[in-house]
Amino acid sequence: MPPALRTLAQHRLFWPAVTLVLVLVVNATFNTGFWQLQWRDGHLYGSLIDILNRAAPLAVVALGMTLVIATRGIDISVGAVVAIAAATAALLIGGDLVVKNGVQSYVSRTPMGLAIVAALAVSALCGLWNGLLVAKVGMQPIIATLILMVAGRGVAQLITNGQIITVYYAPYFFIGNGFLLGLPFAVFIAAAVWLALHLLMTRTALGLFIQAIGINPAAARLAGLPERLITVCVYVFCGFAAGVAGLIVSSNVKSADGNNAGLLLELDAILAVTLGGTLLTGGRFSLAGSVLGALIIQTLTSTIYSIGVPPEINLVVKAAVVFVVMLLQSAEFRAALGVWVRRRAPDGVTP
Amino acid sequence: MSAAWLTRPRIDARHVPVLGAVAVFVATSAFGSLAYNGFFSPQVFLNLLIDNAFLAIVGVGMTFVILSGGIDLSVGAVIALTTMVSAALVEQHHWSAAGAIPLVLVMGTAFGTLMGWLITRFRLQPFIVTLAGMFLARGLCYLISIDSISITDAGYTAIAQTRLPLWGDSASITVGALLALVMMAIGILLAHGTQFGRTVYAIGGNEASAVLMGLPVARTTVLVYTFSGFCSALAGVVFTFYMLSGYGLHAVGLELDAIAAVVIGGTLLSGGVGTVIGTLFGVLILGVIQTLISFDGSLSSWWTRIAIGALLFVSCLLQRLFEARRS
Numbered sequence: 001m002p003p004a005l006r007t008l009a010q011h012r013l014f015w016p017a018v019t020l021v022l023v024l025v026v027n028a029t030f031n032t033g034f035w036q037l038q039w040r041d042g043h044l045y046g047s048l049i050d051i052l053n054r055a056a057p058l059a060v061v062a063l064g065m066t067l068v069i070a071t072r073g074i075d076i077s078v079g080a081v082v083a084i085a086a087a088t089a090a091l092l093i094g095g096d097l098v099v100k101n102g103v104q105s106y107v108s109r110t111p112m113g114l115a116i117v118a119a120l121a122v123s124a125l126c127g128l129w130n131g132l133l134v135a136k137v138g139m140q141p142i143i144a145t146l147i148l149m150v151a152g153r154g155v156a157q158l159i160t161n162g163q164i165i166t167v168y169y170a171p172y173f174f175i176g177n178g179f180l181l182g183l184p185f186a187v188f189i190a191a192a193v194w195l196a197l198h199l200l201m202t203r204t205a206l207g208l209f210i211q212a213i214g215i216n217p218a219a220a221r222l223a224g225l226p227e228r229l230i231t232v233c234v235y236v237f238c239g240f241a242a243g244v245a246g247l248i249v250s251s252n253v254k255s256a257d258g259n260n261a262g263l264l265l266e267l268d269a270i271l272a273v274t275l276g277g278t279l280l281t282g283g284r285f286s287l288a289g290s291v292l293g294a295l296i297i298q299t300l301t302s303t304i305y306s307i308g309v310p311p312e313i314n315l316v317v318k319a320a321v322v323f324v325v326m327l328l329q330s331a332e333f334r335a336a337l338g339v340w341v342r343r344r345a346p347d348g349v350t351p
Numbered sequence: 352m353s354a355a356w357l358t359r360p361r362i363d364a365r366h367v368p369v370l371g372a373v374a375v376f377v378a379t380s381a382f383g384s385l386a387y388n389g390f391f392s393p394q395v396f397l398n399l400l401i402d403n404a405f406l407a408i409v410g411v412g413m414t415f416v417i418l419s420g421g422i423d424l425s426v427g428a429v430i431a432l433t434t435m436v437s438a439a440l441v442e443q444h445h446w447s448a449a450g451a452i453p454l455v456l457v458m459g460t461a462f463g464t465l466m467g468w469l470i471t472r473f474r475l476q477p478f479i480v481t482l483a484g485m486f487l488a489r490g491l492c493y494l495i496s497i498d499s500i501s502i503t504d505a506g507y508t509a510i511a512q513t514r515l516p517l518w519g520d521s522a523s524i525t526v527g528a529l530l531a532l533v534m535m536a537i538g539i540l541l542a543h544g545t546q547f548g549r550t551v552y553a554i555g556g557n558e559a560s561a562v563l564m565g566l567p568v569a570r571t572t573v574l575v576y577t578f579s580g581f582c583s584a585l586a587g588v589v590f591t592f593y594m595l596s597g598y599g600l601h602a603v604g605l606e607l608d609a610i611a612a613v614v615i616g617g618t619l620l621s622g623g624v625g626t627v628i629g630t631l632f633g634v635l636i637l638g639v640i641q642t643l644i645s646f647d648g649s650l651s652s653w654w655t656r657i658a659i660g661a662l663l664f665v666s667c668l669l670q671r672l673f674e675a676r677r678s
Binding site: 140148152281 | 422469472473474475476478479480482483484486487489490491493494497607610611614620621651652653654655656657659660661663664667668671675
């Protein structure tokens with residue numbers, strides 16, 4: 001292997017990128033118009049744009065999840081927080097029919113900006129709750145967030161009163177359906193979240209602090225890091241990110257369903273983070289990897305749709321992907337594989 | 352719990368969480384009996400067991416997994432797969448119940464063994480392995496059929512409708528509830544009367560020490576997930592009797608209820624501390640909350656989720672205080 005290629009193969013984004021390209025190629029072989037992009041009504045259209053658009057909420061949640069996992073934590077309540085944020089926004093905006101000068105139009109119940117801020121504040125509050133349970137009370141992350149995962153859907157249904165709230169106020173649809181410079185607006189949201197985090201992690205010491213906590217929390221505390229404060233902040237951000245995803249999702253489907261919004265999203269987000277090369281044991285993390293992971297999952301989903309098999313089969317494919325990725329991440333498996341390859345080599349054709 | 356601890360000056364600290372669960376159960380039941388007419392009857396309490404039999408069976412397996420310091424997220428999906436395979440075999444391939452039930456039990460057990468083997472052999476995290484197992488089992492359901500398959504087989508309906516009378520005609524239980532009680536008894540025996548049980552506690556307490564003590568850690572861990580797989584499959588069989596249908600969306604989120612029941616029953620999620628009998632009370636508490644809300648009538652069903660979440664919060668908080676005082 002040439003040295004340049006070897007350096008490339010050792011880059012941490014190499015395997016996630018290869019997986020994404022592989023899934024894209026598989027998709028393209030089944031779907032002839034896959035690479036085509038069309039310019040219509042000032043917007044770009046095409047399968048690739050569709051994947052980007054649909055992956056946006058998952059990517060945002062996965063970014064928040066990456067930081068939590070980097071501190072050795074996990075947040076399984078994000079799906080419920082998505083439902084809570086969506087319910088809050090939909091309830092506050094709703095849309096009442098008014099007739100002005102003979103023209104029917106829908107107006108927001110509260111100013112849209114206020115509703116969005118309220119939804120994001122509520123989700124950040126959910127994150128704060130998780131963070132306090134983990135950092136102050138000292139519960140295991142999976143259990144601390146399990147509480148909100150169980151209760152959160154109940155809270156979301158309480159907000160929507162058990163109904164699916166439909167949003168009629170048109171400006172709200174821009175978040176999940178609008179276009180900016182020809183691209184879906186949701187893609188810009190995801191890109192902005194990634195860029196902000198990337199700058200925060202590389203230009204300040206925060207990224208280093210988070211890694212230090214993930215590698216050894218006790219050592220980080222002894223080194224004088226405000227370990228608990230950072231952990232709380234990481235969970236608050238994860239809740240906030242879930243809230244952003246909730247806004248995108250509810251705006252996209254123009255409604256909020258307390259029972260089903262963001263269902264199983266926590267699992268997809270954890271999967272995206274794992275696919276992106278961040279280990280669940282904490283420490284080193286890759287934000288770009290998690291975005292790639294989200295794109296891989298969304299591309300897989302659209303591949304399954306384009307092949308024409310029932311979308312439910314998706315789960316079997318996802319299971320296979322998780323099994324392969326986790327086995328490749330295991331040192332024991334790589335060692336066993338190495339032994340097997342070496343044992344086989346003498347039997348094979350010698351070059 | 353009876354005369355023994357009255358004469359002793361102090362309650363053994365290990366029993367505090369279980370006694371707490373019993374106290375919560377008694378308190379909520381007493382509240383229901385005082386507040387609602389007809390709540391205090393044998394059949395209402397037996398229904399707790401009948402309606403939550405599958406949860407109790409899954410809870411036994413989950414208790415062992417959590418005691419060993421692991422977690423099993425696949426239990427709900429394995430139940431769904433069991434109902435689906437049973438329904439497909441019985442309805443589409445005309446198997447008898449006597450043929451289908453052993454097969455699905457073996458299937459679930461093998462599923463658990465496979466996950467346990469992956470966890471121990473390749474040092475993978477139980478959370479991720481059982482998550483993948485959950486995806487796989489639910490996905491396999493849809494490979495069989497996307498729609499629900501209802502069961503009309505005479506053998507299954509006969510077992511489902513069998514009522515075993517207790518003290519006259521006023522109260523009776525189902526086969527599922529009886530199986531739940533049997534599994535509870537087996538679980539208690541396994542935990543406290545066998546080498547396997549003691550090894551599970553040792554692994555949960557400190558895995559490295561258990562290895563150094565020469566205990567069969569790897570084998571026991573595989574067995575724990577095997578047992579959980581068997582319990583899930585048996586719960587699936589009971590669920591099939593209960594619903595008389597197979598469906599890929601059966602028992603969605605049941606793993607959370609099972610974990611909640613185990614935790615509310617006083618088992619520490621860090622492993623090593625807890626009891627099977629506590630889990631029974633955890634399951635009964637979840638059942639009582641549901642019954643209370645349905646008796647009230649004015650409260651909507653989502654209050655169940657909020658109440659379970661609140662209860663989970665309180666018991667986790669108490670566990671933390673308990674741990675802090677001990678250390």
